[in-house]
Amino acid sequence: MITVIANLKGGSGKSTVAFNLGVWLLKKGHPVAAYDLDPQMTLSDVATVRREEGYSPPLQVYLAQESLAEHLKYHPGEVIVDVGVANMPRMKEAIGVADRVIIPVPPSQPDVWATQRFLKMIKDAVSGENHPEILAFINRADTHHAVRESDEAEEAIKTLSGVTLYPHRLFQRTIYRRSLSEGLSVFELWPNCKAAREINTFASGLYPEIANAVPGR
Numbered sequence: 001m002i003t004v005i006a007n008l009k010g011g012s013g014k015s016t017v018a019f020n021l022g023v024w025l026l027k028k029g030h031p032v033a034a035y036d037l038d039p040q041m042t043l044s045d046v047a048t049v050r051r052e053e054g055y056s057p058p059l060q061v062y063l064a065q066e067s068l069a070e071h072l073k074y075h076p077g078e079v080i081v082d083v084g085v086a087n088m089p090r091m092k093e094a095i096g097v098a099d100r101v102i103i104p105v106p107p108s109q110p111d112v113w114a115t116q117r118f119l120k121m122i123k124d125a126v127s128g129e130n131h132p133e134i135l136a137f138i139n140r141a142d143t144h145h146a147v148r149e150s151d152e153a154e155e156a157i158k159t160l161s162g163v164t165l166y167p168h169r170l171f172q173r174t175i176y177r178r179s180l181s182e183g184l185s186v187f188e189l190w191p192n193c194k195a196a197r198e199i200n201t202f203a204s205g206l207y208p209e210i211a212n213a214v215p216g217r
């Protein structure tokens with residue numbers, strides 16, 4: 001399955017989510033091909049740190065290349081694609097063959113507006129018979145219950161056409177930043193932390209068959 005993680009806005013958490021999902025799949029014993037289509041190459045850098053530090057298993061990251069769509073379709077296991085708008089043609093190409101697109105949305109009105117605009121771009125990028133599932137979720141949700149912005153942003157997402165709200169939020173937590181800089185997923189750096197649990201819930205909802213698979217079969 002080809003899962004593209006994308007958003008118009010920078011810093012919304014694409015690379016963080018792509019990396020943690022990729023390592024989660026690897027830890028489940030599932031082969032993963034990750035693609036970094038962003039010239040900033042954050043995902044590649046994290047994977048390099050991971051490899052240099054000797055953390056196992058390594059995450060194999062491929063870069064943007066010619067005939068991208070063909071390359072993406074070639075992998076038998078899970079494919080995770082991290083894209084930024086800095087490379088628009090590649091982003092459109094990836095979305096054109098995606099099985100699903102996951103949009104991290106920080107909880108603010110400008111981010112909801114940007115998501116709405118991005119949905120229009122996805123619609124233009126998707127042509128022919130390919131109809132990817134489009135999911136948006138709240139990343140960097142406030143951990144304080146009294147702050148209502150995440151609820152409001154989720155309500156706003158529900159009103160947008162062409163997208164489904166994915167209800168498993170990821171919260172604003174320092175460990176996401178720290179783990180990324182060390183080349184580790186949040187659940188490797190601190191297995192019992194809240195971020196580890198929320199990533200597990202998040203990933204299990206996206207890959208239910210892999211989450212429920214009996215090890216060794």
Ligand SMILES: Nc1ncnc2c1ncn2[C@@H]1O[C@H](COP(=O)(O)OP(=O)(O)OP(=O)(O)O)[C@@H](O)[C@H]1O
Nearest residue numbers: 010011012013014015016140171172173176177180
């Ligand atoms: N839930 C979170 N809590 C705390 N920090 C986060 C969270 N998600 C992402 N971050 C941090 O925010 C910064 C930006 O995240 P990330 O690089 O994943 O975003 P991006 O969408 O890939 O950005 P870009 O558009 O620049 O590629 C990183 O330092 C990352 O660790």
Ligand SMILES: [Mg+2]
Nearest residue numbers: 014015038042
């Ligand atoms: Mg990024």
